[in-house]
Amino acid sequence: MMVSKKKKQALREESRFSPTYLQCFDLSYRVRVGAERVLRDINVTFEPDKATAVVGPSSSNASLFLHVVLGRCSGLRTGDVLVNGAARSVVELGKLVALMPRDATLFSELTVKQSIYYAAMLRSPSTFNKLARFARADVVIERFGLARVQHQRIGDDKNPGLSTGQRKRVLASIECLSLRPIFFASEPTDGLDSAGAKAVVDACVVASTMQGQTVVVTLQQPSSALLGAFHRVLLLAPGGAVVFHGPPDTLWGYLSQWTTPSSSLSSNVADFALEVLWKEEPGSSWEERWLASDERAKALCRQERVIATLMDEDAKPRKKGMIATTITTENKVFKPLSGWARYRMLLLRSTHVWIANNSLGLLSYKVFVAASLLTSLGVIAVSRSPSRFKDVARFYAIVTFYVAITPATLATPSELKVVKAELGGGAYSFKPYWLAKVTLLLLHAVLLALLSMGMFYVVFGKNVTSVRSLEGFAALVLHFATSTMMGTCIGAVVPIAVGMQLVAFLVVVGLITTTGRPPRASFESRTQQYPDVASSWVLEVIEDIRRRRGRDALAAAWLSSTDNSERNGNDDSFFFGLSFALQVAQLVGTHYGAEKRSDLVEITTHDLSFWHASTASEPGNAALRSLSVTFNVATTNVLVGPSGSGATTLLSVLGGSAAGTLQGSVRVNGTPVDQRRLRLVASFTPQDARLVSDLTVHELLSYRAWLQCPRHWSPAQRAARVVEVMEMLPGVDEVGTCRVGSLDHATIAPSLRRLVSLGMDMFADRPVVLVDSPTLGLDAGEALAVLEVIVASSRAERRTLVCSLCQPSGAMMRRFDRLVAMARGRVAYSGSPDLLPAFFERCGTPFPLKEDTGAGAVDYATHILDATDYSSDMWANKWELFLRIDSHTSKQQLPSTNLCALEEARFSSFEKLTATGPEQYAFLTVHVLDLFVRSAEFGAVLCSCVAATILTGIAFDDHTTAARSLRFGSVLASLIPTFSVFGVAITATVTCRQVATRELCGGVCSLGALWLAFSTVITIIAISLALLTTLLWWSMLDLPLDLWRVCWTALSSGLCAASCAMLVAIIGVCSSTELAAAQATVLVWALVVLESVLIVLDKPRSHLGWIVYAVPSTYSSSNVLFCSFKSRLKNSRKRVLEDDDLLLRSFTLRQNAAILCCFLVAAATLGYACAQRAFNTRCREETKPAA
Known part of the structure; x- marks a missing residue:
């Protein structure tokens, strides 16, 4: 739907808000009573028609400030928060504030346009008709640059749709639809490219100037362009104290009074401010300087004028409930929808x-x-x-x-x-x-x-x-x-x-x-x-x-x-980590210290095209399109580009972890290699920090060291390497004993999670290092420190580094040797960062920021590359044309002459560096079992199993000698561990996925070792639950405590439970999500219960008797009945167990146990085969014919 200019202007005029002032007086916050203050004595006034940027290091708790103002933190808040001079409750304040959270929480099934249209229908006032709401949605879609992807599904991590930056834009556009006089945004530019970040900031500033909103935005790594777009800057020091509040153009002069910026930060006032504050401790002199400065006096004067204005407004008559219940504008009162x-x-x-x-x-x-x-x-x-x-x-x-x-x-x-x-x-x-x-x-x-x-x-x-x-x-x-x-x-x-x-x-x-x-x-x-x-x-x-x-x-x-119908399983894998590297044969190890370093490697892509598994293999849907680029030996390369440019996809393809259709070739020293071999030469650190939540930081790094360090290293050498890695990462050694926690219940800061994720891949000595957005969520000081570690280690060990950055500053760009600018899956520039302005001038586009060849050049490049739908192809074609003119060669770039091709023997040697298959299996079994015992799943499984056993024991305490009752009791005793392990098989895969995702994706461990370890853990848990159930039953039913019968009963029930759990795992391998796997598990559950019903009823029809013998619970129930009740029934006057009883007439105890073992082995083998097939279907390579 196209929106006319008159309609846009009408929408803007009718949504002009009345002036709303937000004031904070002596605002402080403690996490708990007696703890140190994380926000200290904040006095600030946020004015209408003004957009304020809240900036500070990670230790300043700038993002926490917005939630404290809204009263949505569980700690202790002191001070006052006033709206137009009056105190408001949390509920009343929530009606006036539109909050954009940091995490993009959206329905993955909807498209961009559907999500924004639904938001417009829900958030628009009741006075707007349907066409007006749709018009507001179209205005927002156009303002945030989402018109090109408006019909694309949002997607999630398992089924990619939009990029992270595009999801951020969608989330910001939805919150802008809320007609609230106050707008809060928590790090809206995190994960966006420079052009996307500028678009989001401009939209916020436009909302403040044209609609009269009071806008407050927190930023992590703002550039000078972003910071200059705001009317005010609130600078917080470590510890949450205010050190500056005023116009951004006066910040440089204020800081220059006390310190001199370094040469690398001379072009960015935000980096200058964050650098000097990052090195300061809470309670430093910057707070005292602010309290005694002239800028502080000017801020107090502005605050006094606001108070005087509000006092004059109080003398005027106002409509009842103007602020508390409704939102007023200069034209009308906006009432929410009914x-x-x-x-x-x-x-x-x-x-x-x-x-x-x-x-x-x-x-x-x-x-x-x-x-x-x-x-x-x-x-x-x-x-x-x-x-x-x-x-x-x-x-x-x-x-x-x-x-x-x-x-x-x-x-x-x-x-x-x-x-x-x-x-x-x-x-x-x-x-x-x-x-x-x-x-x-x-x-x-x-x-x-x-x-x-x-x-x-x-x-x-x-x-x-x-x-x-x-x-x-x-x-x-x-x-x-x-x-x-x-x-x-x-x-x-x-x-x-x-x-x-x-x-x-x-x-x-x-x-x-x-x-x-x-x-x-x-x-x-x-x-x-x-x-x-x-x-x-x-x-x-x-x-x-x-x-x-x-x-x-x-x-x-x-x-x-229905017998001829076949169920086609989903190609996606329930074990999210297993789907990436299910065919890696051996664990790839590392060399460290004085040992031989890895071979020098040059990696090249030739006419590379790639389609995600969730999209059709059509040219218009390709994430990478005929991409040809070379990363030379021992160079540091940075990938930049607008959102959706394909930088993350390129890194995943180079790391051998891409799931989809691949055309073209990836060459290592001139030799075409497949995805499996790429995992042998490259280590890939993903953008999202997938970490095991139940481990501490030290345990997590030690776990990776045991898997990746050479096999002949002693435990002392591995521990020393862990300590060295922790010391290289700033702040990680201080939280070594803290649990990592999940994203929803984090126990360490997001910046520290990022550093721990980087540290996990520092144990590998691969010749190629791939890092996706390492500075995401970090402030300027932490981002520079992390890049220094990555670049310095790569140069010292002569590795080829390929890193992607979202909003690089000038100081960051000067750390790299080569810049690769991408746009919609194609290369638009590849060369030195200093020569980027010369490329644009050569193309006839004068570069406006000649004094800054770092951040300014990248910002300008990402802006013009995403200006129109045809900009990316135009600039990519120009780059390829100039490349041919300069080199006088074809588009294909040959490797350096001083490099030799990696032969088959060289790749085989990579696989024999460290732990063998049995060593991997032993370590992973202990580790996965330890993780499961620590997790919440273990307590839930144990409690439910004990409760069900006690309940069934009470129900059959005064059991009779009726055959049906005894058969039902035996079946139920056998199935209680099975039902409990069903939940284990679904929930334990989450833990298995946490362990497997990073390791299998990077080629750290093999599928065979992990799958065998998982099967062993499931079997141990099943037999343990069966033993617990048997002991409780024996004591409650007053059965003779015969150790031989107890062991046979527990072993049979445990093997049955483990076999059924492996069947559930097979369903998980063929399912796309946990929800789909859980629903398909119902079929296994129903089959087991149906077989149990037939056993209890006895004598099914002959042509369907095979159902009874096709399910493992038949054999376990037979052993349970024989060991539990048969000896007690021998003295009964009434013969209740006939010779042709279904459970007793077929096999002996040992035969039943052997059959159960065969069921378990067959299920585990079938599951491994299904996992391999899922991988072959999910990630396939096709050779594109030469032109």
């Missing part, structure tokens, strides 16, 4: 996300249909006895309960991240969101009920016109609605690990109460039975349908038609 309007829009968006998410809507219905098919197997397998059909109906109620509750439990946490950010920004209240969520769940329940009724009437051969059918439909709707609401509540209040274990416990309770009531009771349904009141009604309706069913021919035909 609750009904927000409810409708939230319902529309929730439905859209549900349908667009491949792991939610369509997949949930597919799984439901498959589970219903399994139920029909049970209907066909049993005889026509009414009691047995009741048992199958109860089985169906429990299976559908699990099918409905699983996606709701796992999808809620990720949705709440977006909702919490929107609620914190005041986009809407919680009531309309929850009402829309409940409505969507009810619609989902209605659809599931329709599917259930349709399939059951097809199976039983009856029409759907009777009154009883309407009662059954209502019962099913109530059943599914209860299940989904329960899952939503569980996912909202507990972590995923605890939620999965709680669901498993609820399922065990349901099996006890609906299928096997305590002894001496028949299998009859009652209204008090679990999982909800509707379950009994469902059972009665299904029983009524069964009584009136016709012939079985239609059901048999319907069942046979």
